[in-house]
Amino acid sequence: MTEEIRIGVFICHCGINIGGVVDVPAVVEYASTLPNIVHAERNLYTCSSEGLESIKAAIKEHNLNRVTVASCTPRTHEPLFRATCKEVGLNPYLFEFVNIRDQCSWVHMHEPERATEKAKDLLRMGVAKAARLEPLEELTSDVIPSAVVIGAGISGMTAALSVARNGFSVHLIEKEKEIGGMLRNLYRLYPTDEPAEEFLEQRIKAVKEHKRIALRLSSAVRAVEGYVGKFKVILDENGIEKSIDAGVIIVATGAEEFEPEGLYEYDGERVITQLQLEEQLKKGDLNWAGIKNVMMIQCAGARGEVVGYCSRICCMNAIKNAKLIKEAHPDINVFVAHNELQAYGEVYELYYRDAKKAGVRFLRFPLERRPKVRRSDGNLVVDVFHERMRLDIPLEADLVVLSVPLVQNPDATQLSKMLKVPLGQDKFFFEAHVKLRPVDFATDGIFLCGTAHGPKDIGESIAQGYAAASRATIPLARGYVHSEPIISSVNEELCIGCGICESVCPYGAIEVVETEEGGRARVTGVRCKGCGTCGSSCIKRAIKMYHFTDEQLIAQERAAVVTEVIS
Amino acid sequence: MAEVKIVGFLCNWCCYAGADLAGVSRFQYPSNIRIIRVMCSGRVDPVIILDAFLYGAAGVFVGGCHPGDCHYLQGNYYAEKKIEMARRLLKEAEVDPKRLRLEWVSASEGERFVKIIKEFTDEIKALGPVTFEKGAMEAACLAAADYRLRILATKERELLEEGNKYGEVFTRHEMDRLLDDLVREEYEVKRILLKLNKPMSVKELSAELNLKPNIVLRHILDLKRYELIDLHEIRDNTPTYIARELSEEGEITE
Numbered sequence: 001m002t003e004e005i006r007i008g009v010f011i012c013h014c015g016i017n018i019g020g021v022v023d024v025p026a027v028v029e030y031a032s033t034l035p036n037i038v039h040a041e042r043n044l045y046t047c048s049s050e051g052l053e054s055i056k057a058a059i060k061e062h063n064l065n066r067v068t069v070a071s072c073t074p075r076t077h078e079p080l081f082r083a084t085c086k087e088v089g090l091n092p093y094l095f096e097f098v099n100i101r102d103q104c105s106w107v108h109m110h111e112p113e114r115a116t117e118k119a120k121d122l123l124r125m126g127v128a129k130a131a132r133l134e135p136l137e138e139l140t141s142d143v144i145p146s147a148v149v150i151g152a153g154i155s156g157m158t159a160a161l162s163v164a165r166n167g168f169s170v171h172l173i174e175k176e177k178e179i180g181g182m183l184r185n186l187y188r189l190y191p192t193d194e195p196a197e198e199f200l201e202q203r204i205k206a207v208k209e210h211k212r213i214a215l216r217l218s219s220a221v222r223a224v225e226g227y228v229g230k231f232k233v234i235l236d237e238n239g240i241e242k243s244i245d246a247g248v249i250i251v252a253t254g255a256e257e258f259e260p261e262g263l264y265e266y267d268g269e270r271v272i273t274q275l276q277l278e279e280q281l282k283k284g285d286l287n288w289a290g291i292k293n294v295m296m297i298q299c300a301g302a303r304g305e306v307v308g309y310c311s312r313i314c315c316m317n318a319i320k321n322a323k324l325i326k327e328a329h330p331d332i333n334v335f336v337a338h339n340e341l342q343a344y345g346e347v348y349e350l351y352y353r354d355a356k357k358a359g360v361r362f363l364r365f366p367l368e369r370r371p372k373v374r375r376s377d378g379n380l381v382v383d384v385f386h387e388r389m390r391l392d393i394p395l396e397a398d399l400v401v402l403s404v405p406l407v408q409n410p411d412a413t414q415l416s417k418m419l420k421v422p423l424g425q426d427k428f429f430f431e432a433h434v435k436l437r438p439v440d441f442a443t444d445g446i447f448l449c450g451t452a453h454g455p456k457d458i459g460e461s462i463a464q465g466y467a468a469a470s471r472a473t474i475p476l477a478r479g480y481v482h483s484e485p486i487i488s489s490v491n492e493e494l495c496i497g498c499g500i501c502e503s504v505c506p507y508g509a510i511e512v513v514e515t516e517e518g519g520r521a522r523v524t525g526v527r528c529k530g531c532g533t534c535g536s537s538c539i540k541r542a543i544k545m546y547h548f549t550d551e552q553l554i555a556q557e558r559a560a561v562v563t564e565v566i567s
Numbered sequence: 568m569a570e571v572k573i574v575g576f577l578c579n580w581c582c583y584a585g586a587d588l589a590g591v592s593r594f595q596y597p598s599n600i601r602i603i604r605v606m607c608s609g610r611v612d613p614v615i616i617l618d619a620f621l622y623g624a625a626g627v628f629v630g631g632c633h634p635g636d637c638h639y640l641q642g643n644y645y646a647e648k649k650i651e652m653a654r655r656l657l658k659e660a661e662v663d664p665k666r667l668r669l670e671w672v673s674a675s676e677g678e679r680f681v682k683i684i685k686e687f688t689d690e691i692k693a694l695g696p697v698t699f700e701k702g703a704m705e706a707a708c709l710a711a712a713d714y715r716l717r718i719l720a721t722k723e724r725e726l727l728e729e730g731n732k733y734g735e736v737f738t739r740h741e742m743d744r745l746l747d748d749l750v751r752e753e754y755e756v757k758r759i760l761l762k763l764n765k766p767m768s769v770k771e772l773s774a775e776l777n778l779k780p781n782i783v784l785r786h787i788l789d790l791k792r793y794e795l796i797d798l799h800e801i802r803d804n805t806p807t808y809i810a811r812e813l814s815e816e817g818e819i820t821e
Contacts (some may be wrong), residue, residue: 074592074604102590106593109595117602118598161740370696420640442639504721506640506641506642531609532609533607535612539717548606553576553605558618560601560603560621561622
């Protein structure tokens with residue numbers, strides 16, 4: 001760089017947070033001895049409007065082309081200081097943050113001298129990096145104003161309708177011949193006991209009639225290319241390959257019921273799952289004549305038996321089915337053997353009480369002594385451990401219903417690879433952040449709702465469908481997306497096209513393309529998230545990770561250990 | 568005497584946030600660490616780690632997200648292998664590999680961060696300032712910059728889990744043997760190359776580097792084949808060699 005480096009340093013007292021421990025004036029004095037520093041000052045609060053004005057004034061007065069603030073943490077205040085630089089025409093990426101509060105004054109409160117020395121070191125490191133910063137320009141790209149929703153269960157239909165009603169076209173992809181998902185097999189819904197079919201019909205009608213929703217039935221996703229704003233989804237629709245362009249993707253692939261093969265004498269006839277029970281209740285083909293005792297077993301295969309997690313919905317589901325059976329057949333004994341029972345909130349609690357009132361018997365077992373199902377003389381007997389009596393109570397059952405957990409679809413692994421989005425420990429899709437960014441994936445432009453994210457009931461699936469749709473609509477409505485320019489870039493003169501960078505990139509942001517000189521890696525800026533793993537993996541060290549370049553990191557690390565300044 | 572310094576590379580999403588949380592919670596820890604923020608632990612290049620040692624860091628700490636929690640999905644898995652590679656090279660340069668530590672700290676684990684830093688600082692203080700032969704650490708840096716070790720560090724996971732192009736999956740034992748051999752060879756080659764800034768014979772190299780003459784000769788022949796060194800002159804019936812200018816790829820940035 002031929003331009004003279006002119007760095008301004010602003011050191012924050014943060015009231016007494018920094019100033020009460022670190023000798024701020026001494027740090028300012030030290031700062032002015034560092035190379036390239038043309039201005040150093042201290043502020044009571046650099047982030048106050050006064051402090052920000054002071055930065056702006058100094059940029060103009062001293063013609064600063066780099067700004068370094070030593071204060072709190074970039075995780076909260078970097079955007080503010082960057083914006084301040086931008087206001088007076090300084091490229092925001094020529095700003096460098098030094099953390100002397102959260103990682104210095106606050107953690108060395110009783111060692112003021114050492115804290116001051118460390119603050120000087122940290123400042124020297126920051127200034128070393130600042131001198132090597134390069135101006136970067138934000139990237140913008142257009143957004144195709146349509147969405148792809150994968151999965152037409154209740155959450156997918158909700159999301160599709162919501163996006164469509166917001167004015168954007170939606171391609172709703174369903175692998176089955178019909179839409180509706182798991183709801184199609186359900187009998188009645190808690191807590192209203194309304195028939196699932198009626199509820200579903202309205203939704204299906206609304207989806208089918210909406211002019212902006214294109215249904216893609218019997219379709220499987222074969223490949224996904226592109227990035228936020230410009231996705232291309234390759235479909236296998238009834239054996240014919242089709243390609244759809246869309247700006248955003250919503251994953252609503254749902255879950256399926258765990259098959260308890262080999263557990264609790266499961267046979268699909270007299271020992272069945274809740275879903276099988278609902279199908280039979282719906283069809284009305286269960287022969288009640290021979291049934292005197294019905295036993296439901298909760299957490300079958302869940303909470304440490306096969307899968308680790310609690311499937312959340314099975315408690316209410318069992319309560320519902322038990323109550324419906326008991327109400328229809330008061331002579332039948334209905335037992336629910338459970339460990340904990342989740343009927344959260346007032347409505348569910350009342351529903352549970354109704355079930356009790358109707359005569360459903362609830363039996364509690366400890367998790368380490370789950371019920372055992374055995375056959376004796378052709379009859380089913382369930383041993384339920386009684387905690388107070390410390391013994392197994394044998395109970396005859398004519399029908400055993402296992403409340404098994406929802407588990408991820410087997411196709412999810414494939415889809416997660418195609419979309420480059422993660423599955424969590426339990427194999428369900430994993431959102432960007434549970435609290436800060438629910439329904440978003442870490443990959444921009446891809447969103448998540450329904451049981452593909454984890455077991456949840458109808459109400460929750462619908463709420464999440466709306467949430468995903470509203471998040472997905474943001475880029476569609478805006479029409480363009482911004483992305484941070486902290487991305488990698490390839491020096492094509494050094495690159496030999498080995499493709500190792502392509503293999504480590506989780507976002508498909510870097511790929512080898514054929515050029516006249518042979519294969520060369522190229523970066524698609526908007527896809528790159530700036531992790532820099534390609535840079536540290538590149539065998540020719542041909543990749544530069546902007547804002548965290550080798551040169552910048554080496555300068556910082558050397559400045560950390562060598563007190564004499566290396567310019 | 569100045570206190571020992573530890574350079575810490577913390578990923579923005581987990582460990583750096585954990586370190587911030589330690590601050591917010593006012594947990595106290597020794598002041599020896601100097602933190603550098605990176606976006607992902609996978610960014611931390613062994614070359615940069617070894618360079619920090621070369622310049623006098625007594626310890627290097629790398630902090631990333633817990634396995635499965637990486638903001639970039641898998642960056643921390645790559646970090647693990649890269650750090651392992653850097654450790655092997657430290658060992659070659661006769662620096663205790665304990666001086667380089669990789670840990671997973673989540674954004675909510677301020678307390679864990681403090682515990683680890685206290686422990687690591689105590690360990691580094693007990694080891695004292697780092698000592699090494701300059702040429703040895705420089706050779707380690709060069710070896711880390713070379714394509715062979717970079718390929719291995721990146722591909723190690725794939726080779727262990729999915730196998731190579733022919734579907735041959737490596738066992739941990741095979742991988743370790745391969746890594747041991749290759750790291751040693753790369754390191755020896757770089758040491759020889761650095762020594763050859765002035766003409767030397769195989770015998771002289773062997774004596775200076777404490778390597779067997781047959782090993783030095785093998786490396787010399789390889790280096791010559793790759794046109795990295797030239798025959799300088801024949802002195803008393805003994806050939807001496809000299810390095811060509813270090814090629815761009817081997818050069819340390821700056």
